[in-house]
Structure formats: structure tokens, C-alpha cells
Amino acid sequence: MLTSMPTFVQVIEFVGTFAFAISGIRLASAKQFDWFGAYVVGLATAIGGGTIRDLLLDVTPFWMTNSIYMVCSALALLWVILFGKYLIHLNNTFFYFDSIGLALFTVVGIDKTLNAGFPMWVAIIMGTMTGAAGGVIRDVFINEIPLIFRKEIYAMACVAGGLAYCLCMQFDMSDTLIQIITGASVFIIRILSVKYKICLPTLKGNNV
Amino acid sequence: MLTSMPTFVQVIEFVGTFAFAISGIRLASAKQFDWFGAYVVGLATAIGGGTIRDLLLDVTPFWMTNSIYMVCSALALLWVILFGKYLIHLNNTFFYFDSIGLALFTVVGIDKTLNAGFPMWVAIIMGTMTGAAGGVIRDVFINEIPLIFRKEIYAMACVAGGLAYCLCMQFDMSDTLIQIITGASVFIIRILSVKYKICLPTLKGNNV
Amino acid sequence: MLTSMPTFVQVIEFVGTFAFAISGIRLASAKQFDWFGAYVVGLATAIGGGTIRDLLLDVTPFWMTNSIYMVCSALALLWVILFGKYLIHLNNTFFYFDSIGLALFTVVGIDKTLNAGFPMWVAIIMGTMTGAAGGVIRDVFINEIPLIFRKEIYAMACVAGGLAYCLCMQFDMSDTLIQIITGASVFIIRILSVKYKICLPTLKGNNV
Numbered sequence: 001m002l003t004s005m006p007t008f009v010q011v012i013e014f015v016g017t018f019a020f021a022i023s024g025i026r027l028a029s030a031k032q033f034d035w036f037g038a039y040v041v042g043l044a045t046a047i048g049g050g051t052i053r054d055l056l057l058d059v060t061p062f063w064m065t066n067s068i069y070m071v072c073s074a075l076a077l078l079w080v081i082l083f084g085k086y087l088i089h090l091n092n093t094f095f096y097f098d099s100i101g102l103a104l105f106t107v108v109g110i111d112k113t114l115n116a117g118f119p120m121w122v123a124i125i126m127g128t129m130t131g132a133a134g135g136v137i138r139d140v141f142i143n144e145i146p147l148i149f150r151k152e153i154y155a156m157a158c159v160a161g162g163l164a165y166c167l168c169m170q171f172d173m174s175d176t177l178i179q180i181i182t183g184a185s186v187f188i189i190r191i192l193s194v195k196y197k198i199c200l201p202t203l204k205g206n207n208v
Numbered sequence: 209m210l211t212s213m214p215t216f217v218q219v220i221e222f223v224g225t226f227a228f229a230i231s232g233i234r235l236a237s238a239k240q241f242d243w244f245g246a247y248v249v250g251l252a253t254a255i256g257g258g259t260i261r262d263l264l265l266d267v268t269p270f271w272m273t274n275s276i277y278m279v280c281s282a283l284a285l286l287w288v289i290l291f292g293k294y295l296i297h298l299n300n301t302f303f304y305f306d307s308i309g310l311a312l313f314t315v316v317g318i319d320k321t322l323n324a325g326f327p328m329w330v331a332i333i334m335g336t337m338t339g340a341a342g343g344v345i346r347d348v349f350i351n352e353i354p355l356i357f358r359k360e361i362y363a364m365a366c367v368a369g370g371l372a373y374c375l376c377m378q379f380d381m382s383d384t385l386i387q388i389i390t391g392a393s394v395f396i397i398r399i400l401s402v403k404y405k406i407c408l409p410t411l412k413g414n415n416v
Numbered sequence: 417m418l419t420s421m422p423t424f425v426q427v428i429e430f431v432g433t434f435a436f437a438i439s440g441i442r443l444a445s446a447k448q449f450d451w452f453g454a455y456v457v458g459l460a461t462a463i464g465g466g467t468i469r470d471l472l473l474d475v476t477p478f479w480m481t482n483s484i485y486m487v488c489s490a491l492a493l494l495w496v497i498l499f500g501k502y503l504i505h506l507n508n509t510f511f512y513f514d515s516i517g518l519a520l521f522t523v524v525g526i527d528k529t530l531n532a533g534f535p536m537w538v539a540i541i542m543g544t545m546t547g548a549a550g551g552v553i554r555d556v557f558i559n560e561i562p563l564i565f566r567k568e569i570y571a572m573a574c575v576a577g578g579l580a581y582c583l584c585m586q587f588d589m590s591d592t593l594i595q596i597i598t599g600a601s602v603f604i605i606r607i608l609s610v611k612y613k614i615c616l617p618t619l620k621g622n623n624v
Contacts, residue, residue: 056259056263056272058266058268118272121275121278122272136349140348140349143351144351145239145349145350145351146245148244148245149236149241149242149245149246149248149249149349150239150240150241150245151242155244155248156244199242200243200244201242201243202240202241202242202243203236203237203240203241203242203246203288203289203292204237204292
């Protein structure tokens with residue numbers, strides 16, 4: 001479905017993969033991982049969600065047919081090695097890149113699942129997994145409780161995007177328009193929830 | 209094989225899924241997970257084992273064809289949110305529900321594996337995984353050493369149930385009878401081992 | 417491809433599986449796992465990498481068609497239970513066994529991936545995963561940061577072996593010769609890097 005505008009989508013896919021990999025590599029470097037470990041964590045953050053999705057859908061994992069994801073993660077590692085100490089000034093930029101990646105990955109996950117013949121509710125789960133499961137694998141690798149289970153609206157932005165997709169399908173919209181609205185929903189909800197510090201309620205552990 | 213008594217099996221499957229999800233949600237709430245995180249941990253506890261089994265058997269993961277598991281886990285979350293502080297009085301009830309779930313999941317896992325054409329020893333492994341692997345994923349998500357690797361007879365009850373299944377197959381029993389004997393073996397071994405505090409020996413770390 | 421010398425390869429496969437399982441069981445016993453937990457960790461260390469590879473290649477996981485891996489891990493557990501306190505004197509022997517396993521698993525992973533029709537760069541990744549991913553699962557189970565992400569040349573020896581394989585294919589060598597050169601590269605790089613304490617650089621966490 002995304003083939004109507006290959007170059008533009010490829011650019012955001014590269015930007016998103018790069019931003020996801022950077023997030024993994026930075027957290028790995030905070031735990032003194034070596035270059036190999038940092039690369040694997042960065043790669044897992046970038047491609048982990050889509051890999052689980054493809055295993056569940058029983059299709060060939062997307063990164064096994066195109067080496068761009070390996071290259072992109074290697075460039076992210078090189079970037080951190082060379083410019084690591086300036087990265088903190090780019091935090092805001094990477095936050096936007098990461099949100100762009102989250103939006104695109106959600107749309108790709110939903111499309112791929114619907115194309116495989118599954119119903120909408122499965123597609124919403126797969127879209128959310130494509131966007132958010134890589135971060136869970138990253139946090140398991142660095143031996144921390146997954147961030148998205150405790151803080152911030154992250155995966156819920158993907159779910160909201162999925163609901164927007166579902167809603168749009170009720171109207172007679174083109175595929176491209178549905179994808180843009182979905183991606184924009186994910187992006188905007190993610191940005192606003194961080195800006196206004198909107199969180200989900202926490203379960204109180206002492207009661208249960 | 210279980211289709212001969214659909215309603216009854218569906219009821220225990222719902223009860224088991226609910227009890228497994230509750231166990232995940234309660235442990236997540238002890239670590240201050242938000243509602244989304246608790247839902248994911250509850251869901252992973254309930255469907256994680258069967259998902260790994262289905263990936264290994266190369267069939268569509270069972271929860272992707274029926275949304276009841278998502279709904280059941282959502283109800284478990286709602287229950288903990290609403291009645292969390294009374295849950296401690298129900299510990300005993302949930303222990304029985306969890307054991308019923310363990311018994312059923314083991315039987316389902318064995319049947320599905322044999323139907324896929326694998327030998328009995330693979331079926332025993334898959335039955336054990338269906339029952340016990342969800343709890344391992346749960347403990348990885350909350351960043352604890354998996355409970356079933358250190359304490360109590362849990363997975364071993366599934367293995368024993370698998371051996372009972374294997375034994376029953378030597379006699380000319382109906383499928384339903386074999387399933388009932390298998391499930392009862394898992395349930396009784398689990399209950400008795402907790403009541404009489406029967407554990408497996410522990411390896412002594414200082415020696416190796 | 418490896419069928420030309422079945423007995424010899426089967427012997428090293430058994431030795432490698434045994435050594436991998438021992439490494440998992442010993443780390444599990446340091447954390448007071450019970451026998452079941454130690455067995456699962458040992459088994460996961462031995463077969464985890466190949467299982468992930470087979471799931472990604474969409475073929476039946478190798479251990480589901482031959483029970484030797486279950487038996488071999490059970491023997492490893494028995495060995496640790498019986499001779500645990502003498503194991504420390506065999507550290508050097510097990511280091512060589514483990515390196516032999518690493519070399520063989522890498523070759524098997526590369527061959528299987530190429531036979532499935534994937535390009536060389538995917539085969540190198542799969543060879544590395546076959547050799548090294550089991551250790552990552554082991555460390556997740558015992559709730560530690562994966563060792564291969566922080567210390568020693570381990571997975572990089574597999575990558576180097578993969579590059580050697582790739583290089584050999586440019587010349588007109590027999591399959592067996594390519595496999596021997598690849599395995600020897602992995603083995604020698606692993607041994608030398610430990611002997612001369614060669615490590616990859618570490619990322620400095622305070623900068624990023």
C-alpha cells in the first residue's frame with residue numbers, strides 16, 4: 001500500500017530506524033556495552049518489533065530481504081562513537097525522529113497485517129507491536145523493566161492510531177489518506193502526551 | 209479433540225486465562241506498572257506459552273483467530289483496578305483457578321502438538337510450555353528471575369501430566385478420558401505439592 | 417552439506433551441546449535454581465540460538481525432530497549434580513569444548529541459511545545467532561546483562577568465521593574445506609582473544 005510514494009516513505013523509514021537504533025545504542029552505552037553489544041541492542045530496538053510481527057504473521061522477517069536495516073544501525077553506532085558527546089544537545093531532534101519512526105512503524109504494521117488477511121483488531125495489536133516491542137526487547141537486553149510499561153504514553157499512541165485507522169476505514173478514503181491520518185494521530189498523541197506530561201494511571205501495588 | 213464438550217471446555221479456558229492474567233497483573237502492579245503495562249504483562253502470562261508453542265509448531269497463534277483472550281485479560285485488569293484491595297482474600301480461589309488453567313493448557317498443548325504430527329516427547333514439551341512459559345515471560349517483563357526455575361512444582365506437574373497422557377495412550381481409552389486423566393494429574397500434583405511443600409532439589413552454587 | 421562425515425560431526429555436535437548446556441546449568445546453579453530450572457537454562461543455552469534461527473528461516477526447529485539434544489542436556493545436568501564440585505578443575509577443558517561448539521554451530525547456521533536460499537549476509541547473521549543467541553537467552557533467564565554484550569570476543573568470532581566462509585566461496589573450494597576453514601577461524605579467534613585478553617572497545621556511557 002505504501003508503494004505509491006516509495007522515496008518519501010523510504011526516507012522516513014530510514015530516519016525512524018536510525019532514531020530507534022540510536023535509542024538502543026545510547027542505553028547500551030550507559031551500561032558499558034562494547035561495540036558489538038551496542039550494535040545488537042540498537043538493531044533489536046529498530047527491527048525487534050517488526051520481527052515479532054512477521055513471525056506471528058508467518059511471513060519472512062522484513063530485514064532478511066533488505067540489508068538497509070543492518071547498514072542503518074551500523075551508521076547509528078558510528079554516529080554515537082564519533083559524536084556521542086554532542087548527542088545530548090540533539091535530544092529534542094531525536095525525540096521527534098523517534099516519534100516519526102513510531103508513527104510510520106505503526107502504519108506499516110497495520111497495513112501488513114490487514115494485507116495478510118487478519119481482522120482489524122489483530123492489525124491494531126500488530127501495529128502497536130511493530131512500534132513498541134523493539135523497546136521492550138532493548139530493555140530486557142539491558143536488564144531493566146521495560147520503560148513503556150511504566151512511563152509515558154508510547155504504545156497507547158500506536159493503539160490510538162490503530163483506532164483512527166479503523167475509524168477512517170468506515171469512510172470512503174484512499175489508502176494513502178488513511179495512512180497519513182493514522183501516522184499523524186500517533187505522532188501528535190505522542191508529542192502532546194510528553195509535552196503535557198500525560199500518563200496512564202498506575203496500579204497501586206500495596207493493595208494487591 | 210476437545211470439541212466434544214465445547215461449552216464446559218470454553219468455561220475452564222476462560223477461567224484459566226483470567227487466573228493467569230490476574231497473576232501477571234498483580235505482579236506488575238507490585239512494580240508500579242501503569243494500566244497498559246499491567247495489561248500487557250497479564251496478557252503475556254495468559255497467552256505467552258501458547259504463542260511460543262504455535263510459533264514452534266508453525267501454526268497461526270491461537271489468540272489471533274479469537275479475540276476472547278484479549279477481552280478476558282481486559283476484564284482481569286478491570287477486576288484488579290476495581291477490586292484490587294480485596295484480592296488478597298481470594299488468594300486461595302485464584303490458586304485453584306490457576307491450577308485449573310495449568311491443567312487445561314497442558315492438555316490443549318499436548319493435543320495440538322500430536323495433531324500436528326509430532327511425537328509424544330515433543331508433545332510433552334509443548335504441553336509444559338503452554339502451561340508454564342507464560343509465567344517465564346511475565347517474570348522477564350517484571351525483571352525477576354523466573355519463579356518456576358527456583359520454587360515449587362509447577363512445570364513438573366505439566367511434565368507429569370504429559371507422562372500420564374503417554375501412559376493412557378498405551379491402553380484403549382477414549383480421547384476425552386485421556387484428557388481428563390491428564391488434566392487431573394496436573395491439577396492434583398500441583399495442589400498436593402503446594403499443600404505439602406514438595407520441591408525439587410536445588411543445585412548448590414558454591415560447588416560449581 | 418555436513419552429511420559427508422556424519423559420525424565425526426555428530427560427535428562434535430554432542431560435545432558442543434554438552435558444553436553449552438553445562439555453561440547454562442552452572443550459571444543457574446550459582447543462582448540456586450532447582451533441577452528443573454537448571455535443566456531449562458542449560459537446554460535454552462544449547463538449543464536457543466538454533467531455535468531462533470529456525471523460526472526466522474521458517475523451518476521446523478531442529479531439536480523437534482531428534483531427541484538427542486534433550487538427552488544431552490539431561491546428561492549435562494546429571495554431570496553437574498554428580499560431579500559439580502570437581503567441575504572447576506575442568507574449566508579449561510570446558511572452555512575448549514565450548515569453543516568447539518561455537519565453531520560448529522556457526523558453520524551449521526551458515527549452511528542451513530544458504531540452503532534455505534538466503535544471501536550470504538543473512539547467513540553470517542544466522543551463523544552468529546546459532547552460536548551466540550543461546551547465551552543471551554541464558555543470561556536473560558538468570559536475570560543478568562548478557563555477557564557477550566560486554567566482555568570478550570565471542571559473537572565477533574562467529575562473524576569473523578562468516579567472513580572467512582564468504583571469502584572461501586570466492587575460490588573453488590569444496591564444501592567440506594570451506595566448513596573446516598570457517599570453523600577453525602571461529603575456534604582460533606575465540607581462543608586467541610581469550611588468551612591475549614583482546615576485547616572490543618566499550619562505549620563511554622557518561623558522554624551519551
